[in-house]
Structures are given as structure tokens and as C-alpha cells.
Amino acid sequence: MNYISTRDDKVKVSSCEAIAEGISADGGLFVPESIPEISLEEISALAEKTYAERAEYILGLFLTDFTEDELKACVKGAYSTGFSDEKIAPVVNLPGGRNILELFKGPTCAFKDMALQILPHLLTVAGRKAAPGTEIVILVATSGDTGKAALEGFRDVPGTKILVFYPSEGVSPMQKLQMCTQEGNNVAVCAIRGNFDDAQTGVKRIFTDKAIGEKLRLAGKAFSSANSINWGRLAPQIVYYFSAYCDLIGQGNIKPGDKVNIVVPTGNFGNILAAYYAGEMGLPVAKFICASNRNSVLTEFLTTGVYDRNREFYTTISPSMDILISSNLERLLYTLAGSEKVKEWMGLLAKEGRYEVDPETLGKIKEKFAAGCCDDEATKATIAKVFKEDGYLCDTHTAVAVTVYEEYRKSTGDLTPAIIASTASPFKFSASVLEAVTGEKSGLDEFEMVNELSRVTGKACPPQLAGLKEKAVRFDRCCEKAEMDAVVFEMLNI
Ligand SMILES: *Cc1c(COP(=O)(O)O)cnc(C)c1O
Numbered sequence: 001m002n003y004i005s006t007r008d009d010k011v012k013v014s015s016c017e018a019i020a021e022g023i024s025a026d027g028g029l030f031v032p033e034s035i036p037e038i039s040l041e042e043i044s045a046l047a048e049k050t051y052a053e054r055a056e057y058i059l060g061l062f063l064t065d066f067t068e069d070e071l072k073a074c075v076k077g078a079y080s081t082g083f084s085d086e087k088i089a090p091v092v093n094l095p096g097g098r099n100i101l102e103l104f105k106g107p108t109c110a111f112k113d114m115a116l117q118i119l120p121h122l123l124t125v126a127g128r129k130a131a132p133g134t135e136i137v138i139l140v141a142t143s144g145d146t147g148k149a150a151l152e153g154f155r156d157v158p159g160t161k162i163l164v165f166y167p168s169e170g171v172s173p174m175q176k177l178q179m180c181t182q183e184g185n186n187v188a189v190c191a192i193r194g195n196f197d198d199a200q201t202g203v204k205r206i207f208t209d210k211a212i213g214e215k216l217r218l219a220g221k222a223f224s225s226a227n228s229i230n231w232g233r234l235a236p237q238i239v240y241y242f243s244a245y246c247d248l249i250g251q252g253n254i255k256p257g258d259k260v261n262i263v264v265p266t267g268n269f270g271n272i273l274a275a276y277y278a279g280e281m282g283l284p285v286a287k288f289i290c291a292s293n294r295n296s297v298l299t300e301f302l303t304t305g306v307y308d309r310n311r312e313f314y315t316t317i318s319p320s321m322d323i324l325i326s327s328n329l330e331r332l333l334y335t336l337a338g339s340e341k342v343k344e345w346m347g348l349l350a351k352e353g354r355y356e357v358d359p360e361t362l363g364k365i366k367e368k369f370a371a372g373c374c375d376d377e378a379t380k381a382t383i384a385k386v387f388k389e390d391g392y393l394c395d396t397h398t399a400v401a402v403t404v405y406e407e408y409r410k411s412t413g414d415l416t417p418a419i420i421a422s423t424a425s426p427f428k429f430s431a432s433v434l435e436a437v438t439g440e441k442s443g444l445d446e447f448e449m450v451n452e453l454s455r456v457t458g459k460a461c462p463p464q465l466a467g468l469k470e471k472a473v474r475f476d477r478c479c480e481k482a483e484m485d486a487v488v489f490e491m492l493n494i
Contacts (some may be wrong), residue, residue: 003030006334015063016126019232022225036061038282046252047246051088078118082107089240091247097417100218101244112149115220115233135221138162141199155184165199181471188491189475202484219494237274243437261418265401269326291404296373301372305362308354318396319430360464372404398422
């Protein structure tokens, strides 16, 4: 299967090239030329299989220039260790047709692990085929979660190195500790004096600097990117929606062919887009429900057809969804309206920060998508309510989805069983979750809060978070923006 650019369908590459290159030279994103279909018989057969087997099967439909053995090895490398639940992405049933798909059982306790545990393996195979003998160097600028998940994914993966820059004043104490104590022989972490934008701008500049690129090439290395527009991150996310559906069959909650709704707490639109692709492949889905926090740009877009980023940016208690430009939306627009229109709209977005889709495209969107948003108060109220009524503790991002879903059910009367994506462990956002459960701010430090949350709720903190306090700090360097090049060279010994 070939991949084409969302902004020019004459650009055609293999799946290895799509993954190795990350983004198309015309600024577009790579999308599969056609969507492979999966029958109900195949879904029923997958219901008898393990997560790894489901992953091999579904990825095989998209990554056609990987051999079966290569895919098997990638899947094994990703999901055979590092996940605390043997089901990898277990489904927890709550009353009212709510089925929580827990995507946070990986090493960093956030859903980014689902893709970032396998991406390094896909990338090394793709790199071996697209540019044999080259060492892949991953540079990441992070505001927190992605950096840690990428470090864990790439650690000790042969043929790769990873270097993460984070803003010295822009990550939570827990996130900082997670990164600074990172283990592995091919990893490095460096703070930079500045904010996230400074880190991001610096990384982008290094990526595109011709002289630095040449220096790497001479040393047999090349930069690559692990960010969420890489097809190698999206494809693995399709798997868990099939897996959840299979588990619902196994649990006796649905029969093969029954429709489900899928609810996703959304930021960059990657996770919900993966669900949409699953639906296009044949997973029986009625509605995709896009949940946002107070940054409601997507709610507005999916209900009115107007995308307008010229609005206030809010910092919320669900920070991984604090986003005004959802890059992966471009892939949905391509599927619905084609590359000419995408090019026009993305041009407008870059120039004016706003575009409006035509009525036909909006009609197609509304057929498949519902959307809603909620603020921090409603998010906290949901955490408290779900814990009290159902004994289930959810994190702030998941709570946004649960809130929006409740509202959806009330306003539509649609009682179709729902798969609700749960994207982080509640212990990753202890301060807000503890406040929601107890009704007051605690005044404790990060680790005391983790313990207190565990005590108050009777839930165990994942050991990889609880154990951080005892781990040795390996990376304590903080550099100026201007020193970033030197840090890169130093790490790479070039
Ligand atoms: C990244 C992230 C999201 C948003 O996912 P997208 O694919 O960007 O829409 C939601 N919740 C958590 C915890 C995340 O880390």
C-alpha cells in the first residue's frame, strides 16, 4: 500500500518512507492511499486473540512493506514488557453502557506509550530499508508527557539515539523527575532556560539547519521525528479500538456487528482520528464523540464548520488537551474533501488562523462526529461523582470525556454502548484529582499528594511513579537557547 500527501495526491511513498520521513516535503501529512477493510468474521476471529496478535494483524494491513517477521518483532519489542496489564489496553465496564478503555498501562502511565513503545521499532525497520546503515537521532521538544514517553520508547533501541529538551520553567515536578531520572544508554535530557516555544523553536531550527544535517550525515546519522503526525504513531492507535471491541464481545457486552460509540478526550486529534480510521475499515461505530476542555476550538469546528484559532488560550487541569491547532485534523479533511481543499484551508489557517469548510463537508462531519466541551469545574465534579458512584478513579483528561459523554447521552437519548478512551493514570495528575475527590486543595508536595490520593481512594499508585523519588537524577544540565547545538554535538560525539 502506498501513502500520499494530504496536500498533493501525486506524492506517493511506501509505508517505510512515510514513517522514516515523518512529514511530506510539501507540508502535508502522509495518509494511506486506500483504507483496508476488515470483515465481521475477521473481527470475530481477532476476539479470540491476544493484543499482540491483534496488533500484528491490523498493522500488517497498513504496513505492507514490512515482512511478517519484522512486524512480529516490532510488536514484541513494544508490548511484551513494560505494560503493567497483560491485556495491554484493558476495558473496564461501568454502569450506563460506559466502557473505559484504559490506555495508560505503559511505562509512563499515559496513552502516548501505546504508540511510542512501538514507533522506535517501526522506525528502525523503516530506516534500515529507506537509508541502510544510518543511525537515527530523535530530537524532541516537550512540554512534559511526550518527552518521557519518547525516552522510554527509544531507550536502548539499537541504531537510535534520543535527546529531549524541556523548558526549565514549563513542566510539572513529576514530569521533570520522570525525565531527569531516565535510564538507558542512548538517551539524554537537557533543560533549556525559556518556555516551551523556545525549546520547540530551537529543535525545529536544528532539524532544518543544512550544516548540522551535513555534519550528521558525515557521521552516519540522520535526524528523525517522533511527533504525533508520524504515521508510525497513528497506525498503532487504530489497533486498540479493534481490541476494545473484541474485548466487549469477549465480555458478552455486545455481539459481533453491534454498533458502539467511541468517546475520546482530544488534543491534537490523533487518538480520535485513529478511531475514525478503525470505523472506515469496518469497525461498527455509530458516532465518534470528540471531547475538549475549555479550549473548545474542535467543538466549534465539528458543529459549525468554522475552525478559528484566533481565540484565548486557556491553561487547564487537562494540559495535554490545551491546544489550538490540532494537526491531525488535516487527515480527516483529506478523507472528506480531498487534497485541493485541504491545501486551501491549511493555507488560510497559516495566514489568517481561520477557515470554514463547505456545507457538504460539514454534513459529512456531522454524520459521523458529535462534539462537546467542559471546564475545569465540571471535570473535577465528574472525577468526584464517578469515584463516589462507581468506585472508579479517572484522571482529568478522561473525566473530560466522561463529562461530555454524559451530556451527549442526556441531550440525544442515544443509549448505544460507548467505548471511552482513558488517556492517563489519575496519579499522573494527583493535585487536581486529589482536590476533586476531597473537595479542597491539599498544600502537599507532589509525592505527598500521590500518597494521599492513594490513601484517600484506596487505589495503588503505579510503581513507576511512586518509585521516582528514590531514583538517581542522571540529567541535571540546563543550557541557554544558543547552546542547544553544542549539546546535540556533545551527545552525539561529533
Ligand atoms: C496527548 C494526550 C491527549 C490528546 O490526544 P490527541 O491524540 O493529541 O488528541 C489526551 N490525554 C492525554 C493524557 C494525552 O497525553
